[in-house]
Amino acid sequence: MISKYGVVLLAVLLAATPLRATTRATDYPGSISMLLGVESVRSDLALDVKQKSRLNALRKELRSKSQVLTRKKSKVPTSRLTADQKLFSLIDSNNSSALAVLTPEQSLRFHEIQNQALGFTMLVSPKVQKQLELGVKQVISIEKIRLKGLDYVAETNLAFEQGKISQDERLQRLRDYRAHQAEDFKNVLTRVQRKVFSALCGPPLKN
Numbered sequence: 001m002i003s004k005y006g007v008v009l010l011a012v013l014l015a016a017t018p019l020r021a022t023t024r025a026t027d028y029p030g031s032i033s034m035l036l037g038v039e040s041v042r043s044d045l046a047l048d049v050k051q052k053s054r055l056n057a058l059r060k061e062l063r064s065k066s067q068v069l070t071r072k073k074s075k076v077p078t079s080r081l082t083a084d085q086k087l088f089s090l091i092d093s094n095n096s097s098a099l100a101v102l103t104p105e106q107s108l109r110f111h112e113i114q115n116q117a118l119g120f121t122m123l124v125s126p127k128v129q130k131q132l133e134l135g136v137k138q139v140i141s142i143e144k145i146r147l148k149g150l151d152y153v154a155e156t157n158l159a160f161e162q163g164k165i166s167q168d169e170r171l172q173r174l175r176d177y178r179a180h181q182a183e184d185f186k187n188v189l190t191r192v193q194r195k196v197f198s199a200l201c202g203p204p205l206k207n
Contacts, residue, residue, distance in 0.1 A: 024088065025146060027125045029118060031091055032098040032110075033058040041113055044205055045106045054101050062094045112202030120185040120197070121178065131200060132193045145184045152177055 035041060036055050047055070069087050102110060115122050122128050123142050134142070153174060160170040189197065 025124045025126070025143070026092075027127045028092075028095045028114070029121065029124060030114075031059075031062060032095040032114075033062055035114065035117060036098060036101075036110070040205055044113065045102070045109055047106070051101050055098060058094055058098050058101075062090065065090055109202065112200065113205055115197070115201045116205055118182075120182045120189075122197075123185045123188065128197070128200065132189070132196055134193070138188050141188045142185060145181060145188075149177065149181055 033055050036045075036047070037059050042052065066087060069090070099107060099110075115128070123132075123134075124146050129139055129142070156165070156170060156173050156177075159165045160167065165173070186194065
């Protein structure tokens with residue numbers, strides 16, 4: 001199940017991508033600077049003033065640039081896809097800059113926190129898949145679950161754009177879907193792998 005911190009990561013993607021915001025097959029599915037903006041995460045990592053200032057700037061930059069991209073809406077699917085690709089490139093670049101702010105020790109702890117925040121959704125991460133020593137069939141199953149979500153999320157976001165559902169309903173539908181999808185991911189693992197993933201989450205993040 002995705003924690004309340006996972007909702008922070010979901011929220012930034014929903015705010016940024018109007019059509020195909022979804023879980024990507026990457027080690028960092030969401031926005032690192034956004035998650036590092038959560039006060040309990042900052043406290044856990046013992047970020048200093050300089051680090052907080054730099055992360056605040058990165059978060060502001062991500063919001064600003066993503067808003068520019070999402071304002072340029074197009075009814076042409078290929079144009080939308082190109083816009084999404086630009087957005088994902090922006091997020092990846094922002095993530096790299098955010099990671100560079102952390103010390104090696106903080107980076108290790110951050111990965112544990114990210115696993116806690118996104119739960120079994122982190123099974124899309126190639127790094128996590130390797131750590132869990134997933135078999136070929138398991139990796140294929142995870143990818144099928146991820147791709148299935150593409151259509152659902154796209155349909156939900158399109159319904160929002162067309163005025164068929166409200167923003168609140170959109171968020172609720174996608175949050176519910178994320179929880180359901182995370183459970184599907186979990187069911188791919190063996191009991192031993194679930195225990196290993198639990199260890200990858202590290203000590204619980206204090207609220």
